[in-house]
Amino acid sequence: MTIRSVRQKVTASPAPNEAEAVAIQVPVGEPSASAAGGAALGDVAITVRDLSAWYGARRVIRDVSMDIRSNAITAIIGPSGSGKSTLLRCLDRMHEVVPGARSSGKVAYQGVDIYDPEIEPAAVRRTIGMVFQQPNPFPTMSIYDNVAAPARFNGLVKGKAAQDELVERCLRQAALWDEVRDKLGHGGTSLSGGQQQRLCIARTLALQPKVLLMDEPCSALDPVATLQIEQLMSNLKSEYTIVIVTHNMQQASRVSDITAFFNMGPDRAGYLVELDDTRTLFTNPKNQLTEDYVSGRFG
Numbered sequence: 001m002t003i004r005s006v007r008q009k010v011t012a013s014p015a016p017n018e019a020e021a022v023a024i025q026v027p028v029g030e031p032s033a034s035a036a037g038g039a040a041l042g043d044v045a046i047t048v049r050d051l052s053a054w055y056g057a058r059r060v061i062r063d064v065s066m067d068i069r070s071n072a073i074t075a076i077i078g079p080s081g082s083g084k085s086t087l088l089r090c091l092d093r094m095h096e097v098v099p100g101a102r103s104s105g106k107v108a109y110q111g112v113d114i115y116d117p118e119i120e121p122a123a124v125r126r127t128i129g130m131v132f133q134q135p136n137p138f139p140t141m142s143i144y145d146n147v148a149a150p151a152r153f154n155g156l157v158k159g160k161a162a163q164d165e166l167v168e169r170c171l172r173q174a175a176l177w178d179e180v181r182d183k184l185g186h187g188g189t190s191l192s193g194g195q196q197q198r199l200c201i202a203r204t205l206a207l208q209p210k211v212l213l214m215d216e217p218c219s220a221l222d223p224v225a226t227l228q229i230e231q232l233m234s235n236l237k238s239e240y241t242i243v244i245v246t247h248n249m250q251q252a253s254r255v256s257d258i259t260a261f262f263n264m265g266p267d268r269a270g271y272l273v274e275l276d277d278t279r280t281l282f283t284n285p286k287n288q289l290t291e292d293y294v295s296g297r298f299g
């Protein structure tokens with residue numbers, strides 16, 4: 001395998017007065033078989049190796065190694081408390097924000113160690129965006145500003161015309177434009193729950209991420225709104241790498257390409273039991289625990 005280095009503007013720093021992206025060295029390799037996910041290196045967006053995470057003295061994730069494939073939807077399933085949300089937060093350096101929380105091991109985006117001291121956490125969070133369980137539009141802002149303000153604040157867009165274009169593009173990408181185009185000045189919280197969640201997705205997209213992490217994004221939504229978000233995810237995966245945590249087995253099997261099953265060990269730390277393409281994991285899992293979980297025998 002040959003590795004060549006390129007200077008690639010991937011992780012823009014939101015430093016004041018600095019809209020320029022930080023240039024980092026990204027190794028680009030020829031495709032080759034990889035250990036954890038069976039994906040070729042060129043297809044891997046995020047590499048996780050021996051990742052453990054703690055809250056205070058308590059370890060809640062143990063030695064997780066997995067590859068997250070580019071332009072695919074990876075579902076993370078597993079019982080409550082198995083560390084799914086914690087894992088997601090380790091992927092965009094949100095875990096370390098919790099007082100007393102820490103992690104060890106390696107997480108790399110496109111071969112770049114996101115925990116390298118040279119890399120700013122804010123740059124990581126721009127490249128790897130998060131959508132939360134409860135839709136959380138900025139309550140005092142209009143629909144328009146919910147999308148435009150973070151991008152403006154980060155120096156990604158200047159001037160009314162550019163903002164108008166960004167707002168429309170992101171609302172279209174989030175499949176919300178037609179429902180809100182005539183009321184962009186209304187408050188973000190005036191929308192229905194499903195619309196609010198799509199607004200939050202539009203807001204995240206406006207920051208030009210490469211990866212979308214979604215932590216149970218449909219758990220507060222009705223079945224119609226849930227299907228809209230699932231459709232949206234399928235449309236977005238040609239441009240983005242998506243990781244979704246879900247308790248909904250049907251959702252995981254409907255929407256994802258790859259599924260990772262987490263369980264808790266005797267010490268109650270979460271670990272990766274099995275990762276495979278979704279059809280195989282649901283119909284022909286290698287591990288008995290996976291079979292028991294996906295068939296509803298525990299969890």
Ligand SMILES: Nc1ncnc2c1ncn2[C@@H]1O[C@H](COP(=O)(O)OP(=O)(O)OP(=O)(O)O)[C@@H](O)[C@H]1O
Nearest residue numbers: 055060078079080081082083084085086087098247
């Ligand atoms: N801020 C925190 N402080 C201390 N412990 C925490 C914190 N957040 C989570 N934990 C603990 O870490 C463990 C893993 O939690 P996490 O939220 O990652 O699990 P999960 O798999 O996402 O669960 P769920 O399916 O219920 O959302 C749990 O035992 C939880 O109590």
Ligand SMILES: [Mg+2]
Nearest residue numbers: 084085086245
């Ligand atoms: Mg969770």
